Amino acid sequence: MSLCDLSAGTLWRKLQSGEVTAVAATTDYLNAITQFDGQVAAFLHVDRDTALAQATNLDAKRSRGEPVGLMAGLPVAIKDVLCIKGEPTTCGSKMLQNFRPPYDAHVIEKLRAADAVLLGHTNMDEFAMGSSSENSAYQVTHNPWDLSRTPGGSSSGSAAAVAARMAPVSLGSDTGGSIRQPAGLCGIVGMKPTYGRVSRYGLIAYASSLDQVGPFSTDVTAAAALLEAIAGHDPRDSTSVNQPVPSYTSTLDQPLQGLKIGVAKEFFAEGLDAEIEQAVRTAIDVYRGLGADVREVSLPHSKYSIATYYLIAPSEASSNLSRYDGVHYGHRTESATSLNEMYAASRGEAFGPEVKRRIMLGTYALSSGYYDQYYVKALRVRRLIREDFDKAFADVDIIAGPVTPTAAFKIGEKSDNPLGMYLADVYTISANLAGIPGISVPCGFTPAGLPIGLQLLAAPFQEERLLRAARMYERETDWVTRKPALA
Amino acid sequence: MHYQPIIGLEVHVQLQTQTKIFCGCSTAFNPDQPNVQTCPVCLGLPGALPVLNGTALRLAIKTAMALNCQIAKFTKWDRKQYFYPDLPKGYQISQYDLPFSFDGQVELITNAETGESRPIRIIRAHLEEDAGKNVHDETGRGRDSMVDLNRAGTPLVEIVSHPDLRSAAEARQMLEELHALLTYLEVSDCNMQEGSLRCDANVNLHITKDDGTVVATPIVEIKNLNSFRFTEQAVEYEIARQWKAFQETGKTIKDAPKSTRGFDPDRGVTTIMREKEEAADYRYFPDPDLVPVTVTDEQLAAIRSEMCEAPAVMRKRFQSEYQLSAYDASVIIDQGRLLAEYFEATAKLCGDGKQAANWVTQDVLRVMKERKETIANFPLRPEVLGSLIARVTQKQLTIKSAREVFADLLTAEEDQTPAPSMAQIDEIVAAKGLAIVQDDGAMETAIAAVIDKNPKAVADFQAGKQAAVGALIGQVMKQLKGADAQAVREKILTKLSGG
Ligand SMILES: [Zn+2]
Numbered sequence: 001m002s003l004c005d006l007s008a009g010t011l012w013r014k015l016q017s018g019e020v021t022a023v024a025a026t027t028d029y030l031n032a033i034t035q036f037d038g039q040v041a042a043f044l045h046v047d048r049d050t051a052l053a054q055a056t057n058l059d060a061k062r063s064r065g066e067p068v069g070l071m072a073g074l075p076v077a078i079k080d081v082l083c084i085k086g087e088p089t090t091c092g093s094k095m096l097q098n099f100r101p102p103y104d105a106h107v108i109e110k111l112r113a114a115d116a117v118l119l120g121h122t123n124m125d126e127f128a129m130g131s132s133s134e135n136s137a138y139q140v141t142h143n144p145w146d147l148s149r150t151p152g153g154s155s156s157g158s159a160a161a162v163a164a165r166m167a168p169v170s171l172g173s174d175t176g177g178s179i180r181q182p183a184g185l186c187g188i189v190g191m192k193p194t195y196g197r198v199s200r201y202g203l204i205a206y207a208s209s210l211d212q213v214g215p216f217s218t219d220v221t222a223a224a225a226l227l228e229a230i231a232g233h234d235p236r237d238s239t240s241v242n243q244p245v246p247s248y249t250s251t252l253d254q255p256l257q258g259l260k261i262g263v264a265k266e267f268f269a270e271g272l273d274a275e276i277e278q279a280v281r282t283a284i285d286v287y288r289g290l291g292a293d294v295r296e297v298s299l300p301h302s303k304y305s306i307a308t309y310y311l312i313a314p315s316e317a318s319s320n321l322s323r324y325d326g327v328h329y330g331h332r333t334e335s336a337t338s339l340n341e342m343y344a345a346s347r348g349e350a351f352g353p354e355v356k357r358r359i360m361l362g363t364y365a366l367s368s369g370y371y372d373q374y375y376v377k378a379l380r381v382r383r384l385i386r387e388d389f390d391k392a393f394a395d396v397d398i399i400a401g402p403v404t405p406t407a408a409f410k411i412g413e414k415s416d417n418p419l420g421m422y423l424a425d426v427y428t429i430s431a432n433l434a435g436i437p438g439i440s441v442p443c444g445f446t447p448a449g450l451p452i453g454l455q456l457l458a459a460p461f462q463e464e465r466l467l468r469a470a471r472m473y474e475r476e477t478d479w480v481t482r483k484p485a486l487a
Numbered sequence: 488m489h490y491q492p493i494i495g496l497e498v499h500v501q502l503q504t505q506t507k508i509f510c511g512c513s514t515a516f517n518p519d520q521p522n523v524q525t526c527p528v529c530l531g532l533p534g535a536l537p538v539l540n541g542t543a544l545r546l547a548i549k550t551a552m553a554l555n556c557q558i559a560k561f562t563k564w565d566r567k568q569y570f571y572p573d574l575p576k577g578y579q580i581s582q583y584d585l586p587f588s589f590d591g592q593v594e595l596i597t598n599a600e601t602g603e604s605r606p607i608r609i610i611r612a613h614l615e616e617d618a619g620k621n622v623h624d625e626t627g628r629g630r631d632s633m634v635d636l637n638r639a640g641t642p643l644v645e646i647v648s649h650p651d652l653r654s655a656a657e658a659r660q661m662l663e664e665l666h667a668l669l670t671y672l673e674v675s676d677c678n679m680q681e682g683s684l685r686c687d688a689n690v691n692l693h694i695t696k697d698d699g700t701v702v703a704t705p706i707v708e709i710k711n712l713n714s715f716r717f718t719e720q721a722v723e724y725e726i727a728r729q730w731k732a733f734q735e736t737g738k739t740i741k742d743a744p745k746s747t748r749g750f751d752p753d754r755g756v757t758t759i760m761r762e763k764e765e766a767a768d769y770r771y772f773p774d775p776d777l778v779p780v781t782v783t784d785e786q787l788a789a790i791r792s793e794m795c796e797a798p799a800v801m802r803k804r805f806q807s808e809y810q811l812s813a814y815d816a817s818v819i820i821d822q823g824r825l826l827a828e829y830f831e832a833t834a835k836l837c838g839d840g841k842q843a844a845n846w847v848t849q850d851v852l853r854v855m856k857e858r859k860e861t862i863a864n865f866p867l868r869p870e871v872l873g874s875l876i877a878r879v880t881q882k883q884l885t886i887k888s889a890r891e892v893f894a895d896l897l898t899a900e901e902d903q904t905p906a907p908s909m910a911q912i913d914e915i916v917a918a919k920g921l922a923i924v925q926d927d928g929a930m931e932t933a934i935a936a937v938i939d940k941n942p943k944a945v946a947d948f949q950a951g952k953q954a955a956v957g958a959l960i961g962q963v964m965k966q967l968k969g970a971d972a973q974a975v976r977e978k979i980l981t982k983l984s985g986g
Contacts, residue, residue: 322577
């Protein structure tokens with residue numbers, strides 16, 4: 001039996017107790033990558049030797065009787081948006097094809113300190129812009145449940161790697177749903193923490209006021225462990241919040257008493273597939289059965305979230321991506337005779353169409369004469385969306401709903417329809433705009449056998465409550481034990 | 488037809504923090520080793536984030552307080568976006584609509600003799616990061632240009648004045664005033680060669696036509712002036728150029744938008760950089776990587792308590808407290824805070840501000856200049872100089888003797904550490920017999936002896952040769968170095984004319 005057959009939480013506990021060695025776990029996962037990634041295309045870069053060296057060091061440390069860190073040798077796959085010192089870090093873009101950061105992202109430092117084993121970098125939509133991996137400059141990742149379908153995105157490779165059991169856990173980043181949406185489509189757990197809970201230092205920026213790093217896992221337990229390892233204040237990120245990190249893993253199995261669950265009617269409106277609605281309502285019934293008080297809440301401004309998001313995120317992106325100008329690093333054109341030509345050609349050659357679309361959108365929204373009617377207005381609506389959540393959370397502990405309106409769509413199905421692609425994030429975006437934490441947990445399958453996700457949202461810094469609520473549901477169901485046929 | 492120049496300045500001041508404004512890199516001036524004072528943050532690498540250096544904000548607030556500005560309780564950071572190789576992020580972190588300070592004023596001395604002054608209003612002062620430096624191939628062989636990012640991220644305060652200045656001389660004066668103010672406060676070293684203080688000047692003319700109507704010429708911004716002299720020359724040239732252009736073309740501000748010119752110091756002319764200000768759209772928006780700053784009253788009070796006296800205030804006080812002329816006060820103040828403090832300590836110790844000012848502005852400054860020394864290294868401390876001057880004011884030493892002692896103290900210093908002391912004054916005075924002789928008996932004796940020994944001179948004098956008395960005085964003075972020559976003269980005359 002391969003260690004990849006264990007759930008991530010079980011493997012993590014066995015690593016902690018020393019029952020399983022880091023080398024054994026790492027070897028099995030590296031073998032799984034060799035076996036399946038040809039079909040899934042989740043990884044952009046795997047460094048077997050480095051991964052095994054980390055595992056060997058950790059086992060040696062343990063055999064010397066030294067204490068080991070929280071991750072205890074658990075292998076982790078990393079979205080290509082996070083800087084790893086000396087390793088190729090491309091952000092899914094030609095622009096950074098030859099870029100190797102001279103430094104580790106804060107979360108990578110944290111993972112090293114917690115004795116995790118880094119497996120490599122996973123595929124993503126270019127600069128985290130997209131919901132299917134089709135915007136990656138390098139490859140299209142396939143959904144392990146149906147290889148003709150997308151795993152979602154932009155953290156496509158991190159989600160698909162975990163779903164295909166090529167990694168027990170992984171890190172992604174979520175700007176408008178880029179963790180929760182692929183987790184939902186891949187039938188795994190994915191969590192976006194509160195904005196400011198995890199440092200963004202070394203996370204290549206897409207939209208700075210929305211980006212947040214978070215875990216993927218086959219189960220809630222290892223997701224909690226991974227979040228515990230990466231969360232915490234970082235003085236190098238001014239937006240990182242200085243609040244103690246609770247021990248999520250130690251309270252995880254305590255059910256919440258008197259849990260109040262809100263159901264937002266706006267999340268069950270037109271456009272939601274019946275089979276998704278059915279699965280989510282059934283999941284909410286599970287909570288009822290556990291004694292939760294389920295009541296309706298209203299998020300009246302959530303209908304503006306996509307419009308708001310597609311002004312704020314591209315505005316910030318248009319600015320964040322100006323550093324890729326071919327001068328100091330990254331792609332530089334071979335054919336330019338003037339400075340302006342060099343800028344235009346370098347950027348024109350190395351950015352993909354979706355990145356260009358968002359840069360243009362953002363540049364337009366920030367232009368003088370349009371700034372007030374687009375960017376400033378979007379900020380105002382964003383505040384209203386946040387206030388909706390504040391009001392709702394005065395009444396309930398958790399808001400439950402679908403992650404996506406449909407299950408995984410076909411690769412190529414929406415690639416000529418950017419607006420249709422944007423709608424894939426309709427239920428996840430408002431959490432980013434409000435800065436609140438959200439988690440996607442598997443809650444069933446469509447008749448065609450595609451995974452369905454349940455989204456739980458909580459008030460800022462209520463990750464502990466969110467994880468405990470997710471775990472309550474997980475114990476009552478067996479979705480996390482299902483694996484795609486491929487794995 | 489006559490014209491009035493209208494001039495406003497935008498002054499950039501590098502703050503003297505140890506580290507950059509948004510990262511921990513050194514701000515030291517280091518052009519010989521490009522790109523060594525850099526890190527992921529100031530290189531603008533993917534994933535790097537800025538964190539505000541609190542000292543930069545504190546020094547900036549100090550600057551604004553000295554400019555009598557209002558300090559905003561809430562201030563934020565904005566991105567000013569444009570592409571340029573010395574700007575690694577593609578945007579500069581600056582302040583747009585909510586600068587940390589606004590509405591100030593600086594007293595500009597308009598008449599050095601009388602000390603007359605006029606307020607120049609400050610629109611705003613904001614904090615931002617400096618860009619790097621593009622280094623172009625100057626060999627003419629068309630080699631690649633290089634970028635040095637050592638300077639990128641140095642904290643910079645931009646001070647924007649109203650167009651309240653009326654001549655090139657006033658523009659220079661304003662820059663000098665800011666230089667004095669900022670160095671007094673120790674917020675900037677204002678080293679203009681190193682680019683710590685540089686300015687842009689906005690210039691145009693208001694022309695009164697013969698029929699009494701007033702028109703304005705198109706506004707020109709002269710960029711990057713990095714010395715007092717160039718500022719004055721550039722503005723002077725620009726005024727003349729605009730006057731000539733108006734007479735030739737009659738073009739007014741309505742006919743041409745603002746243009747940008749550069750100053751060529753070798754030719755002493757301004758040349759066109761950008762014909763029309765291509766409505767540069769910087770797409771300012773709040774930097775989402777930084778949090779807005781709230782400043783409390785307690786913080787402001789703490790900063791205020793660290794403020795030293797502003798040079799303009801000190802200048803006025805020196806005039807009233809030590810009876811200095813406006814001119815002397817300015818000479819002292821303009822030498823910097825350390826010299827002003829040196830003067831004041833000396834004045835207090837000798838009890839005569841005017842004498843102290845004479846000594847400091849003449850003797851001390853002359854020696855400093857000869858020795859290329861700063862006041863910090865000047866060997867005579869204020870207590871020694873003060874004590875020396877006190878002996879003059881108390882008529883124990885003549886000015887001439889005091890100068891001799893001053894010179895001896897400095898000569899002695901050359902081959903001895905510790906610095907000259909007050910005891911040494913006494914030694915030199917005693918050794919050279921410089922003490923003023925107030926003992927009439929001693930003078931009488933010396934005069935009698937000289938008269939006895941010089942019968943020829945006495946005879947010449949009595950024969951009507953007035954000049955002969957000079958030789959006698961000289962001989963008495965040789966014996967009594969500290970004697971008052973006037974008193975000796977009177978006594979000799981009395982004696983020879985029958986006394
Ligand atoms: Zn730096």
